[in-house]
Amino acid sequence: AQSVTQPDIHITVSEGASLELRCNYSYGATPYLFWYVQSPGQGLQLLLKYFSGDTLVQGIKGFEAEFKRSQSSFNLRKPSVHWSDAAEYFCAVGARGGSEKLVFGKGTKLTVNP
Amino acid sequence: GAVVSQHPSWVICKSGTSVKIECRSLDFQATTMFWYRQFPKQSLMLMATSNEGSKATYEQGVEKDKFLINHASLTLSTLTVTSAHPEDSSFYICSVRSQTSDTGELFFGEGSRLTVL
Numbered sequence: 001a002q003s004v005t006q007p008d009i010h011i012t013v014s015e016g017a018s019l020e021l022r023c024n025y026s027y028g029a030t031p032y033l034f035w036y037v038q039s040p041g042q043g044l045q046l047l048l049k050y051f052s053g054d055t056l057v058q059g060i061k062g063f064e065a066e067f068k069r070s071q072s073s074f075n076l077r078k079p080s081v082h083w084s085d086a087a088e089y090f091c092a093v094g095a096r097g098g099s100e101k102l103v104f105g106k107g108t109k110l111t112v113n114p
Numbered sequence: 115g116a117v118v119s120q121h122p123s124w125v126i127c128k129s130g131t132s133v134k135i136e137c138r139s140l141d142f143q144a145t146t147m148f149w150y151r152q153f154p155k156q157s158l159m160l161m162a163t164s165n166e167g168s169k170a171t172y173e174q175g176v177e178k179d180k181f182l183i184n185h186a187s188l189t190l191s192t193l194t195v196t197s198a199h200p201e202d203s204s205f206y207i208c209s210v211r212s213q214t215s216d217t218g219e220l221f222f223g224e225g226s227r228l229t230v231l
Contacts, residue, residue: 034219043120043207043222044158090157094219101148102220106157 002027002093006105014113015083021076021108023065023091032094033074034102035065039087047089050074061085086112117141118210120223127198128231134194135226137164137208143188144210148220149181152205164191164208198230 003026013019025031032051036044048059055067065076074091091105117140127133137147145166150158162183163171170183180202182194195202205227209220 032219036222041205041225041227043118043224044209044220046219046221049219101160101163104157109155 002031002095002103004091004093004103004105006089006091006108008108009106010109010111012111012113013081016080019076019078019081019085019110021089021091021110023074023076023105024072025074025091025093026072027093027095029095030069033065033067034092034094035059035063035074035076036090036092036104037061037087038090038107044090047076081110081112083112083114086110118208118221118223120208120226122226123224124227124229126229126231129199130197132194132196133198133228134192135206135208135228137191137193137210137223139189139210142210144191145188146211147185147191148209148211149183149191149193150207150209152207152225154205158207161193161206166191195228198228200230203228203230 005024007022034049035047037047038044047063048057050057050067058064063078067074088107088109090107092102094102119138121136147164149161151161152158160173161176164183164185166185166188172178185191205225207225208223
Protein backbone atom coordinates (compact mmCIF):
# COMPACT_ATOMS: atom_id res chain seq x y z
CA ALA A 1 0.00 0.00 0.00
CA GLN A 2 1.11 3.51 -0.63
CA SER A 3 2.13 5.98 2.06
CA VAL A 4 3.18 9.62 2.23
CA THR A 5 5.52 11.43 4.59
CA GLN A 6 5.65 15.17 5.00
CA PRO A 7 8.60 15.69 7.35
CA ASP A 8 7.85 19.29 8.22
CA ILE A 9 4.82 19.91 10.41
CA HIS A 10 5.18 23.69 10.39
CA ILE A 11 7.25 26.06 8.29
CA THR A 12 7.57 29.81 8.66
CA VAL A 13 8.93 32.01 5.89
CA SER A 14 9.04 35.71 5.23
CA GLU A 15 6.96 37.19 2.48
CA GLY A 16 8.95 37.25 -0.73
CA ALA A 17 11.21 34.40 0.31
CA SER A 18 11.40 31.13 -1.54
CA LEU A 19 9.61 28.04 -0.30
CA GLU A 20 10.10 24.31 -0.49
CA LEU A 21 7.77 21.82 1.14
CA ARG A 22 8.99 18.27 1.30
CA CYS A 23 7.06 15.15 0.41
CA ASN A 24 8.28 11.55 0.27
CA TYR A 25 6.15 8.66 -0.84
CA SER A 26 6.25 4.92 -0.74
CA TYR A 27 4.69 2.94 -3.56
CA GLY A 28 5.68 -0.10 -5.54
CA ALA A 29 5.23 1.47 -8.94
CA THR A 30 5.13 4.95 -10.39
CA PRO A 31 2.33 6.69 -8.58
CA TYR A 32 0.10 9.60 -9.25
CA LEU A 33 1.18 12.48 -7.02
CA PHE A 34 -0.77 15.51 -5.91
CA TRP A 35 -0.40 18.62 -3.85
CA TYR A 36 -3.48 20.16 -2.25
CA VAL A 37 -3.85 23.37 -0.25
CA GLN A 38 -6.34 23.97 2.52
CA SER A 39 -7.20 27.35 3.99
CA PRO A 40 -8.63 27.39 7.53
CA GLY A 41 -12.13 25.97 7.65
CA GLN A 42 -12.16 25.20 3.96
CA GLY A 43 -12.02 22.17 1.73
CA LEU A 44 -8.97 21.22 -0.28
CA GLN A 45 -7.93 22.78 -3.56
CA LEU A 46 -5.70 21.00 -6.06
CA LEU A 47 -2.46 22.87 -6.71
CA LEU A 48 -0.85 20.47 -9.16
CA LYS A 49 -0.43 16.84 -10.06
CA TYR A 50 2.08 14.49 -11.65
CA PHE A 51 1.23 11.36 -13.53
CA SER A 52 3.75 11.05 -16.36
CA GLY A 53 6.04 12.98 -18.64
CA ASP A 54 8.01 16.01 -17.55
CA THR A 55 9.07 15.55 -13.95
CA LEU A 56 8.76 19.27 -13.24
CA VAL A 57 5.10 20.21 -13.11
CA GLN A 58 3.60 23.63 -12.91
CA GLY A 59 0.51 24.39 -10.88
CA ILE A 60 -1.73 27.23 -9.94
CA LYS A 61 -0.72 30.24 -7.86
CA GLY A 62 2.89 30.06 -9.05
CA PHE A 63 3.65 26.70 -7.45
CA GLU A 64 5.70 23.94 -9.02
CA ALA A 65 6.79 20.49 -7.93
CA GLU A 66 9.46 18.09 -9.09
CA PHE A 67 9.10 14.33 -9.15
CA LYS A 68 12.35 12.58 -8.32
CA ARG A 69 11.98 8.84 -8.67
CA SER A 70 15.41 8.07 -7.21
CA GLN A 71 14.52 9.92 -4.03
CA SER A 72 10.83 8.99 -3.97
CA SER A 73 10.11 12.65 -3.53
CA PHE A 74 7.68 15.22 -4.87
CA ASN A 75 8.67 18.51 -3.27
CA LEU A 76 6.59 21.62 -3.73
CA ARG A 77 8.30 24.93 -4.48
CA LYS A 78 7.51 28.56 -4.97
CA PRO A 79 10.14 31.19 -5.75
CA SER A 80 8.46 34.05 -3.89
CA VAL A 81 5.84 33.50 -1.22
CA HIS A 82 2.89 35.82 -0.76
CA TRP A 83 1.04 36.38 2.52
CA SER A 84 -2.02 34.74 0.97
CA ASP A 85 -0.10 31.48 0.64
CA ALA A 86 -0.39 30.89 4.37
CA ALA A 87 -2.36 27.64 4.63
CA GLU A 88 -2.02 23.91 5.19
CA TYR A 89 -0.47 21.92 2.37
CA PHE A 90 -1.08 18.24 1.79
CA CYS A 91 0.80 15.86 -0.44
CA ALA A 92 -1.13 12.83 -1.68
CA VAL A 93 -0.32 9.67 -3.61
CA GLY A 94 -2.67 7.57 -5.68
CA ALA A 95 -2.35 4.30 -7.52
CA ARG A 96 -2.35 3.98 -11.30
CA GLY A 97 -5.80 3.65 -12.76
CA GLY A 98 -7.26 5.83 -10.08
CA SER A 99 -9.23 2.97 -8.66
CA GLU A 100 -7.66 3.13 -5.24
CA LYS A 101 -8.09 5.82 -2.69
CA LEU A 102 -5.68 8.71 -2.35
CA VAL A 103 -3.43 8.59 0.68
CA PHE A 104 -2.58 11.92 2.23
CA GLY A 105 0.40 13.06 4.21
CA LYS A 106 -0.15 14.71 7.56
CA GLY A 107 0.24 18.15 6.10
CA THR A 108 2.60 21.08 6.48
CA LYS A 109 1.32 24.32 7.93
CA LEU A 110 2.82 27.37 6.27
CA THR A 111 3.05 30.65 8.12
CA VAL A 112 4.12 33.75 6.20
CA ASN A 113 5.63 36.64 8.10
CA PRO A 114 5.27 40.16 6.70
CA GLY B 115 -13.31 21.31 -13.18
CA ALA B 116 -15.78 19.61 -10.94
CA VAL B 117 -17.65 21.59 -8.35
CA VAL B 118 -18.61 19.86 -5.16
CA SER B 119 -20.93 21.48 -2.67
CA GLN B 120 -21.42 20.52 0.97
CA HIS B 121 -24.19 21.58 3.31
CA PRO B 122 -24.25 22.66 6.04
CA SER B 123 -20.88 24.37 6.40
CA TRP B 124 -21.10 24.11 10.13
CA VAL B 125 -23.52 22.65 12.60
CA ILE B 126 -23.81 22.54 16.35
CA CYS B 127 -25.94 19.87 17.94
CA LYS B 128 -26.69 18.36 21.29
CA SER B 129 -25.26 15.04 22.32
CA GLY B 130 -27.52 12.18 21.31
CA THR B 131 -29.02 13.82 18.27
CA SER B 132 -28.37 12.89 14.64
CA VAL B 133 -26.90 15.19 12.04
CA LYS B 134 -27.07 14.87 8.26
CA ILE B 135 -24.46 16.34 5.94
CA GLU B 136 -25.09 16.58 2.21
CA CYS B 137 -22.55 16.40 -0.58
CA ARG B 138 -23.56 17.38 -4.09
CA SER B 139 -21.66 17.03 -7.33
CA LEU B 140 -22.73 20.04 -9.36
CA ASP B 141 -20.86 19.54 -12.60
CA PHE B 142 -21.19 15.87 -13.36
CA GLN B 143 -22.78 12.67 -12.26
CA ALA B 144 -20.73 10.83 -9.70
CA THR B 145 -21.13 7.13 -9.14
CA THR B 146 -18.57 7.32 -6.38
CA MET B 147 -18.03 9.88 -3.66
CA PHE B 148 -15.64 9.78 -0.73
CA TRP B 149 -16.13 10.92 2.83
CA TYR B 150 -13.14 12.09 4.83
CA ARG B 151 -12.78 13.15 8.42
CA GLN B 152 -10.18 15.60 9.57
CA PHE B 153 -9.18 16.09 13.18
CA PRO B 154 -7.65 19.40 14.22
CA LYS B 155 -4.15 19.85 12.89
CA GLN B 156 -4.19 16.41 11.31
CA SER B 157 -4.52 14.90 7.89
CA LEU B 158 -7.58 13.57 6.18
CA MET B 159 -8.76 10.13 7.11
CA LEU B 160 -10.87 8.31 4.57
CA MET B 161 -14.02 7.11 6.30
CA ALA B 162 -15.93 5.48 3.49
CA THR B 163 -16.53 5.27 -0.21
CA SER B 164 -20.08 6.08 -1.19
CA ASN B 165 -21.40 4.07 -4.14
CA GLU B 166 -24.51 5.16 -6.01
CA GLY B 167 -27.28 2.61 -5.69
CA SER B 168 -25.38 0.27 -3.40
CA LYS B 169 -23.93 0.06 0.06
CA ALA B 170 -21.04 2.23 1.06
CA THR B 171 -17.63 0.71 1.62
CA TYR B 172 -16.28 1.60 5.04
CA GLU B 173 -12.66 1.80 6.05
CA GLN B 174 -11.39 -0.34 8.86
CA GLY B 175 -12.31 1.05 12.25
CA VAL B 176 -15.18 3.22 11.01
CA GLU B 177 -18.53 2.31 12.55
CA LYS B 178 -21.04 1.89 9.74
CA ASP B 179 -23.98 2.12 12.13
CA LYS B 180 -22.60 5.36 13.50
CA PHE B 181 -21.88 7.00 10.19
CA LEU B 182 -24.70 6.22 7.80
CA ILE B 183 -24.03 6.93 4.15
CA ASN B 184 -26.67 7.13 1.48
CA HIS B 185 -25.92 7.70 -2.19
CA ALA B 186 -29.37 7.66 -3.67
CA SER B 187 -28.65 9.65 -6.81
CA LEU B 188 -25.73 10.37 -9.09
CA THR B 189 -25.33 13.86 -7.69
CA LEU B 190 -26.02 13.48 -3.99
CA SER B 191 -24.47 11.57 -1.14
CA THR B 192 -25.37 12.09 2.50
CA LEU B 193 -23.51 11.31 5.69
CA THR B 194 -25.59 10.99 8.84
CA VAL B 195 -23.83 10.99 12.18
CA THR B 196 -26.21 9.08 14.41
CA SER B 197 -26.50 9.67 18.14
CA ALA B 198 -23.68 12.15 17.99
CA HIS B 199 -21.30 12.57 20.90
CA PRO B 200 -18.61 15.17 21.59
CA GLU B 201 -15.91 12.85 20.25
CA ASP B 202 -17.67 12.99 16.87
CA SER B 203 -16.90 16.68 16.64
CA SER B 204 -14.74 17.09 13.59
CA PHE B 205 -14.42 18.50 10.10
CA TYR B 206 -16.07 16.26 7.54
CA ILE B 207 -15.16 16.63 3.88
CA CYS B 208 -16.60 14.91 0.86
CA SER B 209 -14.91 14.51 -2.47
CA VAL B 210 -15.63 13.38 -5.99
CA ARG B 211 -13.22 11.74 -8.37
CA SER B 212 -12.83 13.53 -11.68
CA GLN B 213 -14.41 11.68 -14.54
CA THR B 214 -12.44 13.57 -17.15
CA SER B 215 -9.11 12.37 -15.91
CA ASP B 216 -7.67 8.93 -15.34
CA THR B 217 -5.21 10.24 -12.82
CA GLY B 218 -7.46 9.85 -9.85
CA GLU B 219 -7.50 13.44 -8.67
CA LEU B 220 -10.23 14.39 -6.26
CA PHE B 221 -12.32 17.52 -6.07
CA PHE B 222 -13.33 18.46 -2.56
CA GLY B 223 -16.32 20.09 -0.99
CA GLU B 224 -15.92 23.01 1.34
CA GLY B 225 -16.24 20.78 4.37
CA SER B 226 -18.71 20.66 7.24
CA ARG B 227 -17.64 21.38 10.77
CA LEU B 228 -19.61 19.46 13.34
CA THR B 229 -19.58 20.47 16.99
CA VAL B 230 -21.39 18.22 19.43
CA LEU B 231 -22.13 19.75 22.80
